Amino acid sequence: MSGTFDVIVVGLGGMGSATCYQLAKRGVRVLGLEKFEIGHAMGSSHGLTRILRLAYFEGSAYVPLVRRARDLWIETGKAAGEPLFFEVGALDIGRQGSGIVENAETACRDHGLAYDLLDREAIARRFPAFRPGADHVGLYQPQSGFVASERAIIAHTALALHHGAEIHGCEAMLGWEATAGGGVRVRTDQGTYEAGRLILSPGAWIGDIVPALKPSATVIRQTLGWFSPLQPALFAPERFPVFTLETEGGHFYGFPLWQHPGFKLGSPHYGNDVYDPDTPTRLPSPGHREQLRACLADYIPAANGSLLGLKACMYTMTPDEHFIIDTLPGCEQVVVASPCSGHGYKFASVIGEVLADLATRGASPFDLSMFSLQRFIGR
Template identity: 55%
Template sequence: MSGTYDVIVVGMGGMGSAACWQLARRGLRVLGLERFDLGHAMGSSHGLNRIIRLAYFEHPSYVPLLRRAYELWREAETLTREQLLFITGSIDGGPEGSHVVEGSLASCREHNLPHEVLTAAETAGRFPGYRLPEDYLAVFQPDGGFVASERAILAHTGLAIGAGATIHAREMVREISPRSGRVVVTTDRASYEAGRVIVSAGGWISDLIPALKGKAVAERQVLGWFQPKVPALFTPERFPVSNVLTDFGHYYQFPTWGIPGFKIGLYHHLHESGHAESLSREPTPRDEEILRAGMSRLFPDANGSTLRLSACLFTNTPDEHFVIDTLPGSPDIIVASPCSGHGFKFASVVGEILADFATDKRSPFDLSLFSFDRLAA
């Protein structure tokens, strides 16, 4: 063996880097393994930032996790003296009765979140960058915003190293094998042993966890940044992050930040799924065309010249909820992905939850929505 640890974390993206920090700060011997460079652009967390929002249309059960996530993002900011969480407010828009609007309202009402329901005209009056169809509604929640995702991974990793963790980049895991109460992790460089292993390998997770083959499927996404025609309308002070469901796609948006352009994406983009290695990272004219289709109709004052296009991966389960659980039959292996394209905002709290799993501490959260067993049906 080349090393023995209390916990090995496979994959140093959003979830893995946070888990390494939480484990190391508890005094455990931790090894983090990353097959690419730290902060690489092959997975799911690059492109500068990711939306965070409390009004969670996907399911009200996520809201308690989000509240803790906000606390932990703020703690990481304090410790690193770097801003990672930016508050702009959030909008969930769509036709009245749509799952985005009704789901957002359900979370707000169940958890007593401050919110307003705006008509399309009211939305445009308050946030002039928006041009929703006249019969749409928008749920505005003031606590939404975005996390600086690339910086957050580096921040968590730095905190983990500062607490004593060992991190290896450019080292690919080939096999994870339970053996007599321990787990052996074999890479292209060495073998390591630990009491517990956390697997947070994103689009490559089914290579390491065969039970997820066909149930954790990578999907190609492309994000675009465009130079606004009216830049003043798309600053963080005047443009809330948003999800807008339309009959021509479900778009998500960010104000200008980092790159001097309006950022937009489309869920399920061109419906291109497959193995993480087979999906192209090179944007195409068709990618730009489909992003402009939404921008021209919903945010016409943002529809200027192209500044950047960037491909990333979502790794989806059939129901698009996460997997956060021990591996059936192998309780010393903890699975922490896929996150189905909406997971990064939770990275801070998932790291804490994974540390609880690895130390046999009962989580205060209801994690039944993320059980492994549900995928067996």
């Protein structure tokens, strides 16, 4: 196969599928390439849901991006004919003085977000499924919630196709090169294609495609568990928010019941389970299973029923845990958008818009300076 396009997007997970949609609806001739099937479970976006928090304790500078992301999830859901964002509120629970709640409050104040500060008793009173620790405090932000992550990738892809994008699943990129005219040539296991711009959003495989980033992109295994709740009514979406929970065993996160009979809990965030993305299976970590159980027993006992399922996914972490969104030095027609350090999916809708802007206009209205490649290349 062969062809010529305005833009080629490599990797059609959360970011790449959104980018194809944003480009196609602008009338750009775009080719999307995915080495696995569309909506696969080999990357970082499966497992039904991902949290969207506006009170961003990772840094107040993220809030303008996540607010735009929220708007776009709602807008895209309407275009797709199904809701993709569910506003159930978000609760960040941390140890007093650890910075989790304090930084979330700073983000709310900086950007005029509604929020409630809750002490230990108030957390248990408002959300009786929780049994907070003695030093726990919380911040509740009502405009937050979760995104239907798997459905969103399918929706973005379907909308991209509707607007004229060419999408190839099960086609792996073998390499790319700059062309004399300032464009790119991409070689796959099925053909060769040319374009004026190339967007690389391959997630855990970024170190293979941009070797200079390999030392700064650590892939870790994350485990998601679903447990039969002992008191299901406590975890209904109208009564229970998405949450993050800082404990002595790590930083966990979870969701209300939705499209699955089990309560979903994520293993300690940013764990040290380094993983090879070319492993042919995605087996969960046995150690994570024990950590999930311990978290339930100590802090969410009403969810500590039988295990219904475990899934593994991957996070690709940078040393400072911020994203990489930048053009490739010396090859400005190539945009890199990976890794997203375990907290990126919620931004997929807006990153798609940002990447489309970079490919078609050469700039974005958002300040992307903290996502620069120069942090890691040329040190």
